[in-house]
Amino acid sequence: MARRARSCEWEGTDKDGPVSITRAALVVNAKKVPVVTYWGTKGEQDKNAAAMSTIKPDS
Template identity: 50%
Template sequence: MKKFIAAAALAAMLFPAASFAAMKTLAFPSDAPVASIAFPESWGPEETDTGIQATSDDGAIYISIDVADGEGTDKAIDEVIAFLEKNGVSVDPATQKQSEDTINGMKMANFDWSGKDKDGPVSIGLSLVSPKPNKLLLITYWGTKGEQEKHAQTLGEIINSLKPAK
C-alpha cells in the first residue's frame, strides 16, 4: 500500500484540482475529534462506532480510519485482520511488507499484504498514525487489483487531507 499511496500522493500533486471540489471533510469522532479527513461525497463517507469509513462509488476501494488508544500495535493489527476476514477478505501473511512514512507531520507505520476477496486479488493495507498522545488512527484499506489504480489521485487526496484535530 505504501507504494500505491506514494503514487497516489504524487498524482494528487500533479493534478491537484481534478476531484478535490467534491470532497467532504469530516472530523472524527464527532463527539471529541482527534483528526479530520476529506472524502469524495460520492464515496458515501460515514461515521462508525470507532471512526469513519467510505467505499469508492464503483466498490473497488474500501477505506476506514478507526480511533484507538495508543497502545497495543500487535492487537490493532490482529483486530484489523479479523475485521477483514469477517468481511470476506483473506490476507496472505507471506506477502507482508512494512514501511514508515510521515503525513502532515504525523509518523505513519505501514503494513501491506496481498490477498483475495469475492472479486479476486486485492491489495490490503494497514497504516498506524498517532495524531496526538495516547491516540492511534488505524487506516484500513483494501482495493481490487486492476481497478484500484484508477482511484490513485483521489486516494492521494484523501490521505493527504488527514490531519490531527486542533
C-alpha cells in the same frame, strides 16, 4: 511528540479476485493512534491511481 505514521501492506484474494490491503496507524500523541484499513481490488486501484496520488498529507 512528532507525528509518525506506520503502515503494513499485503496482497490477498476475495470473492472478486486479487486485492491489496493496507493498514496504517498515525501516532498523534501518547493516547491517540487512529488506524485506517484500505482494501482495494487490483483493477479498480489501477484505474484510480492518478486520483489517489493527488492526495497529500496535511502538514
